[in-house]
Amino acid sequence: MKPKFHTIAHHYTANLVIHFLGLHHINMGRLKVRTALYGKETYPATTMQDISTELQGWGVRHELKTAPCNITDATVFPTMAVVRIQDQEEEVLVIIESVEEQQVRLQYLSADVPTYAVDELTVLQYLDIKEVVVDKEFCEACAQEDLSKQDAYVDTIFAVEDFLSEEECKYMIDYCEQHNLFYRSMTGAADGSNEVTGHRTSYSAFITTCRQDTVFKDIVERAADLMEVEIARVEDLQCVRYGDGQEYRPHFDSFETGVKRKATLLVYLNDDFEGGETIFPEIGFSVSPKKGMALSFINLDEQHTDLIYSLHGGAPVTAGTKFACNIWIQL
């Protein structure tokens, strides 16, 4: 039985930044923008301030309106702000492109400002606008396009309960601990080296004996069967351990150069802890770890490039210790 997951779109913030860059004719690529945002310290509470800081980092001239929000001759356009439009209840997130003779031209970027943006909003302000020319098209086109592709991606995700037995989960954890295999996790740097960063604060353990040890060999074979690939494409098992507060912020599992990982089979080895969900910010869902359950998702498209929707992370563990095992399927 392969349960499916239902999702909702929530990526207005990323769209806003991408659009902003576009106004300045800067083409950073959606993937880069989104990965940068989701890697932020403040994730998932991306605020207008965070976005502004991000834009500054990329040298994008703009203004972030703080109350009182008056448009003056000195205002730098585009300006981003949260405004309340006449006769409408909710606030909307906008980019004000220009103001001419009391007519404001703006991009209406969110019909429903996502809660993660609102809760942490540092700058709520109300413009005294006489006439508003709203261009909803950009946002709607974006949302439509993303939604259909998202649906197709979500259909490829599945979970298998009891992929590993209790005994196998325990065996794996004990094996890594007793052989002192856990080391501080690293992330791949742009130059191909590995480094310790705040992006990934957990511990990792590669089980290099997984093709000899009978328990592990059996698991590798089971993974190959489930994923319908040759055993040679199954990478050596990698366990991960997260203590209190540790996390792995959203990332892609494959590498731009080097190892290409077509799919990930993530197996949860325990569930007696709090927090630590596997989160997919692009498609707005998270998976609660369940002992023995395997979660399968695809990382690459037909051109072997990272699929934006596969962006995922391990949310911070808030109590206890989480153990999981990555079984990567190479191209």
Ligand SMILES: O=C(O)CCC(=O)C(=O)O
């Ligand atoms: O811990 C999780 O839920 C995700 C782990 C992960 O994405 C990884 O180790 O690559």
Ligand SMILES: [Fe+2]
């Ligand atoms: Fe991952």
